[in-house]
Amino acid sequence: MLSRRHFTAALALATGLSVSGLALPALAQTDIKLTLDWRFEGPAAGFLLAQDNGYFADEGLNVTIDVGNGSVEAIPRVATGAYQLGFGDINSLIKFLDEDPSQPVKAVMMVYDKPVFSVVGRRSLGITEDPKSLEGKKLGAPPPDGAFAQWPAFKEVAGIDDSAITLESIGFPVREPMLASGDVDGVFGFAFSVILNLKANGVPEDDIVPLLFADHGLNLYGNAIMVNEAFAEENPEAVKGFLRALAKGFADAVADPGAGAAAVLARNEILDINTETERLEMANEMNIKTPYVVENGFGGIDEARLAASIETLKISMGLQGNVTAADIFDAQFLPPAEERMLP
Template identity: 30%
Template sequence: MKIKYTLIIALVAILLILVGCNNQSPTGEVILDMDTSVSVRLPIPVVEAGQTPFYVADDNRYYTDEGLDVQFNLGSSETNPVKMVASEADDFGVLGGPDTLLVARSKGQPLVAIAVIHRNSDFPVILTLKDSGLTELEDLENKKIGFFYGHISTDVLHSLLNKYDITHEEVDVGMDYSQLIAKKIDAEWAFRVTAGLNLPEQGIEINTISPADYGINTHGYTIFTTEEMIEKNPEIVKKFLRATIKGIAATLENPEEAIDILAEKDEKVNSDLEYKRLLMYNEVTSNSEEYPIGYMDYEMFKETYDRLVKEGVITEEFDVNDAFTSEFLEEIY
């Protein structure tokens, strides 16, 4: 038995030496093959359909195949993606749109978008009750409208109302739709993929007034990192983005399986509702020869930037080209 154990130990030692010979630095130091740990800050504090592609990429081991060990962290008002990535608490972040990144950039944060998942998403909208008769933008003249001050939607909807000189009264309602339902206000902001879906699911019939119908385009989930990350770790950025793109593609190809993966992340997930939500996300996910997954360009960012400058949200102007880079998308494709 002693001889047997000695032989086993000797074989293990030889194996380690052989592995070490194939994994050495120029100085002869043995390099261990280990996954690189990265963390991602998601935009909201709950598990929701918009996050599905990231969890699909993780579940299908696309990140592992790239040598990455990825941790996903939910965002909140205190741990928002801009704050957490700018402070280097997280390596990558996801925002509801490029608007927030551009505002952060104007305040000196060295953040750079590396992909936009939803082009022309038209997520921020105005909702009214079905029986209100308020179906067009001009119907909101002198009406009371609920906003979520500080939210990405407010700047978009202010642009819409100001563009057409719609006089109105404002109320800060946050994410509470009880005043709209009780008819204490006439209209309220919403994301099409959240309240725009949730309210009808609760039996509340609504009208939707969309900025896109009035010439204001908005875009959805934006993946970003820091200038330093891009400069010092470009391979990690490319690997993360490549794996994420595979996750998006898999989600588009099989949304039913994707929702099953999402549901495993939180027992509170309503699979039927999140499946409907996912289909809404998928409808506006770039995925064509002209606009491949992750596509973004100067016009998308410049149009958003100009709107924010006009509304006075951005007061310190800068070169829009510095706010995004397509270099990794170009290398991947």
Template identity: 30%
Template sequence: MYSWSCRFGLMMAAIFAVSSGQALAQTSAPPVKASLRLDWKGGGQHAPFYLARDRGYYKDEGIDLDIISGSGSSDVVKQVGSKAVEFGIADALVLVQAAEQRVPLTAIAAYYQRTPIVVLSPQSKPVTDPAQLTQGVKLGSKKGSATFQGLTALLAANDIPMQKVTLVDIGFGVQPLLVKQVDAMMGFSMNEPIEAESAGLPVTVMAIADHGVDAYGLMIVSNPDLIAKNPALVKGFLKATAHGLSDAAKDPAAAVAAVNNAVSESDPARETKVLDRTLPYFQSDDKEAHGAGWQSESRWEHTIAIAKKLGLVERDLSAHQVFSNDMLPH
């Protein structure tokens, strides 16, 4: 027969086992499902998200992340504003427009620390200074596009009237440059230059960010209601993303592999080039001083001023109507 002390010990052991099992169940709760809407089809420029997901960084933060290809920043704004998705990637100028229209969303981190819009031209006849655009250069641009907005901002920053530029309205793609319909064209650093070089035309790129257009590029956005109700989810997402950004810079091959595993019909060679062109846009003095994703009030004020000069917004907006650093990892 067991003594009282033995029976007591067995009883306590059983209680401990039950309580330990309950604690384990609580700590192994299923991850929360969340969606990230990209600005465009997933590619090398989005590699940090795919790499962070592949390496389990979102799961470590209790998040089961679905990465969804997008069809432009305006679509992202609608999706995040209506709470159809938790997170999105959208252009800063589009976010300024959304703020004026009172769409509920907040930039929670800078993804591209500066705009990637460039003027590209053949190396044999390079355009390296905005003043050259007034010297008979036939410049291709798709009117109404983000790159046309970038051109308008570039000209305004350098006091160049639009009527002094020989503009040719073109569609998307680099064919007009290849067949010499135009002498130069507007594009994105990680897209059109790669297309031109792949077609056998070495090009020179002139970044508008280096010539007076100190605007933000793509931003990570979320809904203010989600930020208020579930800050842990938002902070966890940004922490995992920051880890992915760091890893993508250190191991680009793994980052491209993560994209190719997730995105059908992706070309590893092309996405490697895209990521290589994208990595510099993740860097800035703000990032070095404060960490990945940090946004400055002055940069946002400048971005808002550019949007107003372009006629994208009519009234003055406060930078704090657009962004917050509160959810960034410290």
């Protein structure tokens, strides 16, 4: 039989009250819908491990993770409130807010400190490590792709004459098969996705030439976590808890890429564990665990660098100058830097 004290404690636990001044955890969880930029593949492991390892639940969050259809499309999903949080291209967000600064969406955590935007071509089709080798070629361009969104900026800083370049609008499902068959000479995309998908389509590794925009003068940021501002205003602790959990998930994905890939395959069984482990390792090395992140922690930004990237986009993407770095990125929800260090 329960003692009177134990009965009171049990009743308090069930009703969310406190015993002897000790606050007990609330039973209700905050529901959050998150949209990714793309399918469940290796680089999504940080999100999935945060869920599988209970980090979201520990923060009182019930998180639903949905796939996306390109790093640009995540932005309106969050701005409209269809999703409370999303993962998408911060440069496209800058363009989006420059066109309408009243849109209620901001970036709150940087994931790809170095953007993964690239044109990937084939050496046998005349593409080399020199961006000027793209001149006169046919390039496949999925319209919602974040890399393609940065083509105006890249061709300017790389000094590419695009007068003889043919841009062919293609869908994501046929992107790598078209390059593998030689129907196009190169394609826009995220390097870690295109390279491994080409290998899966039978293209020899030494025939694959990735031209990363960041390696050829385009010093931009990449994909970030974005939040609906109305949701953040009403639920600031939930946003803080989400980012705290996510930092742990990405740390786990860096520490054990194999476990991260296994979490991906639990949602997408048709994938290959070795391919997704390699894809995650590439993303960790190229885009996530950069020298800046090693020194300063995962998730933050250098405001001066973000401001400089906005100036670059003013020239190359025709921004009107309606936004500043402070309008784009809000760091107030980030955990302390010591809680965001990657192993």
